[in-house]
Amino acid sequence: MEKHLLMGDEAIAQAAIDAGISGVYAYPGTPSTEITEYIQKSEEAKEKNIRSSWATNEKTAMEGALGMSYAGKRSMVCMKHVGLNVAADAFVNSAITGANGGLVVVVADDPSMHSSQNEQDSRFFGKFAMIPVLEPHHQQEAYDMVHYAFDLSEVLKTPVLLRITTRLAHSRAGVAPRLITREQNELRLPEKLTQFVLLPSIARENYKTLIHNQEHFKKAALESGYNSYLKGNDKSLGIIATGIAYNYLQENYPNQEIPYPVLKIGQYPVPNEMLQEIYDECDELIVFEEGYPLIEEALRGSLNIGKNIKGRMDGTLAFDGELNPVKVGKALGFPEPEKRPLPDIVVPRPPALCAGCPHIDSYKAINEVIAKHYSKGRVFADIGCYTLGALPPYSAINTCVDMGASITMAKGAADAGLVPAIAVIGDSTFTHSGITGLIDAVNDGSNVTVFILDNDTTAMTGGQNSAAVGNRLEDIVRGVGVAEEHIRVIRPLKKFHEENIQVIEEELNYPGVSVIIPRRECIVVLDQRMRRKFKDKTQ
């Protein structure tokens, strides 16, 4: 069968198309973005009329997907790990409603925080919601698991979580797609039209069903083949390896069998009998998990009075950071490969705002006004390219916590007496989670000045469309009650610097809610647009 070179993200996207989805719902977030982008660019998906445009945030995405499932069609929702926090209300409750059409939630975790604020492990979220979780170890398995996940979802009427990590999401390998693909489902409402009504009386019944289903979920994990016990003669040690950690284990035994028994895990909840078997057979166990110690913690228990369990909790492996072949090898007692040290001359090259970026002009103006009239430490920022304003030479911001927190934290600090407080948020982050916070500020008449840096795109993740740009932003700001005269649009350009300073001074002086919108297109998006234009002209 012909193999295609696909990233993990792309393999998941192609599998969803082949498995007969009618829609994908997502907000961009590294390392999950390419799943939805692949479907958006796919001719096949266009022909099949698969809906795929960006959602405003992960919660609206999750709910959109759940609605499609209610209507009987297959849907997929994709996000990065912290996006699942945003979608959590809908996600956890979707376990209680259950699914109608197949519903698969893909979450891409980012251990080692390559592009993230934490390294939370979404398998815990799956456990919390009490739904099946799948964790592929390579790209082909990711492709196959999507098909399986939709089947499982429709047979057991449950959402299924597919958990991947950065290294699988952004690594390419040969993938053989299935030759026989599935048609989309017909519109078909749930048999019981109250299935999705989570009134307490109904939710209690549904929850009992979910509890009862745990046995089915475990049985599926026993029979699917994604969990397997590989025999080994040396029973002084038993190895449990989940997802991509299995690859790092294999890497340490090139061209040879692993001498110890291995329990390879790719599906949760893990059946107890599988854990029992390897526990009984071996003198001690070592657990390799990419993420938090989920299985390790369960095996040790609070009292840790059984056999010796090695892993992230006893220091055999560092608690934080992603695994790699050398870390796994060391834990197994292999000597570290001989290597050269990093020469002293090497200095870091941190990411930075691009030359010509509009945010540079905004930060220069904000910094100047603060230096002139106020003390430092009053700029509450958000998540996007402009977070790089934390680094020198700007050192312009004091917080970055979660999507939308700039406005609400500035409000809280202003409530505490830090006035004026300044919020800095991008156009896409504002529509994602900033609007509700702005309503809070308006209702309280808080002394905050909110900068909505409108660069006409979701820049950090590669220039996806924003939910609202241009005049629509002013409409929203006006609509939530900010006074017309305190909505100021400026052009973040050097030639308007003095003019902009004056606007900022005026609004910081105003003891209520002001919104300043520095508006100029992202320089990278502009560059791409110009190149396309040039190409069209020359062709």
Add this chain to the structure above:
Amino acid sequence: MKKDIIISGVGGQGIVSMAAIIGTAALESGLNLKQSEVHGMSQRGGDVLSNLRYSDKPIASDLIPEGKADMIISIEPLEALRHLPRLSMEGWIITNTIPFNNIENYPDIDGIISEVRKIPNHILVDADTIAKDLNARRSTNVIILGAASEHLGFELAVLENAIIKLFEKKGSKVIDQNITAFYKGRELAHS
């Protein structure tokens, strides 16, 4: 046949294209392949790294273990050194000599080059100047690829076809430029 290659540089220098050419050559040769890179924050002028592995046997890890890379191919000299702990003791380091200077504390370039020269198996190429001479400024990465070509384990025709395939949509002029750049790089590796 098994090769583990680190490709490095700065965002926008053509790392992904270089990995794609070598990857295509590996696939056309019927080999297994894994190629990983980090996206996101690192695209904003930060350092970029790709792990490229190909083998006639199945490949387990997407990441090359430290101390095991057969080769570092870098489009930027500081970035070549950044990944030195990943190189095997017998490995090759093949790098452009021209810095991409977007940081205030960029180290002394002579110091960087002398560190590269400490690695017994090294190839240094001033790819930027050659690219300028060839009037193909965007082909710096392909010149470096040419300089590395002898150590990649492919017939020349296979690599040439992979270059043609990558630039197919850009027309014959771009293809010719890159083929010329490739051979120029290969020639310089010998001089």
